Amino acid sequence: TQLLEQSPQFLSIQEGENLTVYCNSSSVFSSLQWYRQEPGEGPVLLVTVVTGGEVKKLKRLTFQFGDARKDSSLHITAAQPGDTGLYLCAGAPVISGNTGKLIFGQGTTLQVKP
């Protein structure tokens, strides 16, 4: 069974602080995605990383895919209250082939206090 372990599960910080969310697995993924989900809504895709060691930046968010394609991280610089939400990582296992199946982590609930 492929698992994606996200940590931490909950994070409460002050506005302006930096934070990092981790997504780890023993399985290899052909690609990994990060989503943000608001209460009562579906996940919204933030980024897809495909190449081992890849780093992508989206304004104050930096995403990294591990060299072995088993792990990823999301770093937020100078967090703002608008960043509050549930962050999900999701990977496409190599052994599943190109079926479109994603394995989701449990999510990290981020609260940024003004």
Next chain:
Amino acid sequence: NAGVMQNPRHLVRRRGQEARLRCSPVKGHSHVYWYRQLPEEGLKFMVYLQKENIIDESGMPKERFSAEFPKEGPSILRIQQVVRGDSAAYFCASSSQGGVGYGYTFGSGTRLTVV
């Protein structure tokens, strides 16, 4: 609205009834995926469909659940004889091509409550 449309947003069914969840993908997308989000659990893959074909149903319970994506019209997730354990949020996603490298667009979900 160019997004994935799911309806209804909320559905209440009594135990033993049938639930039908509908999903209209992004215009031009021919790949549809269904995921289930149980309380306190993450999103779990259920099924991947293309027009008129089921590509991967490895996440579908063997009984009572079925899915289709006809040539015309929305994709339907059907749950027969619902039980309380079926209460969850069901999300549909679509993509223009198969494979997750192209990114998914998710709908807002249908929240099923079985009473």
